[in-house]
Amino acid sequence: MSIFSTNKRITNLFNNVARAPLVDYSGDDDFLSLSHLVHSFLEENTNVNDDSVANEFDSDRVEVDESSTLKRLNGIFSNNADNYRNKLLEHVYEALENFAFLRERNISIFRRSVAAFLREKGHDAAVCVTSWEAYDGTVTAGSHEFIDVIRKGSADTWRYFVEIEFRAQFEIAKPTRQFSEVLRSVPGVFVGGEIEMKRSVSILCDAAKRCFRSREVSIPPWRRNRFMQNKWFAPCERKANSVQGKPVKVTEVNGVSCRLLGFDDVVMETRRGGAVTVRTR
Template sequence: MLRDLLHPDGGGGDRFRIRLLEKVEEAVDAFSALRSNRSALRRAVVGVLREAGYNAGVCKTRWEASGNLTAGNHEFIDVIAGPVGGGGDPRRYVVDLDFAGEFEIARPTAEYGRVMEAMPRGVVVVEAERLRRAVRAVAEAARRSMKARGLSLPPWRKTRYAIAKWLGPHRRSTTSAVSSSAVVSGGGGSVGCREVGFDAAVSVLPPVTRTR
């Protein structure tokens, strides 16, 4: 299931997704000098994507503690694409440069090791609903693994917290007219961004319950 959800050749061969992944990987390779500065790397990648005509932005989710949900934040890239066939709602693709790294746990069981092996290493490009399903599956596998090892589940490993990382309320910024090449050649060391505000349309879970 995870391979079908997270690998670009799964789920019917989404050509837009495959081309987008190729472009992101090219940009990551081109800006490999920024790997130690993930924030700058994300902004450089967004600059490349926007220059190529994609509606890309850097998103930062942020949520307050609520119930059994611990406060937290996360940063990633998203790309908004037109609906298939010209009808329906726009499609939102989440782009994370180290998705699997967000799910590393201590003393994993063999089962959880197989779960990690099923996930792409490095860049992941996936539609929002597919991401939600994948995160739920991995978070549940992590819970079983930690329980089997006699470890308590920390708040930041709960399903609600994991989902909130990518699908919670977020602030989205897009590159300015500054070229993405400014990140490595000078220009203050970063690509200019403009804030577009929190997108209230994106919810973590149905109203009433919220998760990490």
């Protein structure tokens, strides 16, 4: 439906006498005509797209159709246009397979091992820890750990997120059938850029909101979009084995300020007679 046809139906509600002042307004430039206000409102609300949704940290917007949610998520997760992201994803799954034995024993060491493997493959990867305080009276304090990869080009810098427990971040105790269907379409591991992360989190938080509302229960603060976005976009510290001693300031990437820290834990996999030994120091 075009903006023009919408405007026409609204102005047709007025008779010719009442409509004339709306169309032929010629008053002081410091004031806006009612016609201008109506047209501006319609244009603003008709041009809403995924980009605006991606930037909303606490949207109260609710999807009407679950099929629309599935379609939008599929559009994000099936996009193979980014060759670098595809190669990074391949290396991530290779690392997950190599260090699978660590996953249940120590998730933190497992995550560091994956990051170290990615660095060996030539990626600027590090474990990233975000943390934030409670604010606005609605967002509770929290922290989160994931892997990020910085890709530097000749003129631009891109940040990629590697979340090895992505689907698990959105699981709830008593999901509706619709929400379970949405969650099944989400990959367990997320590898993608800032826009893809923001959009997918926003869409999944909307789906969770509908789930809670259908159960007629309040939405927990830690399930709201603003809280969930903080997990990946709050101020962070990047931790890498290769850096020792005093923290080093990292240039701000995509509006997120990070510090690069070193840590002493080193995971070594050795095979002796078929056994796997894990050593930290």
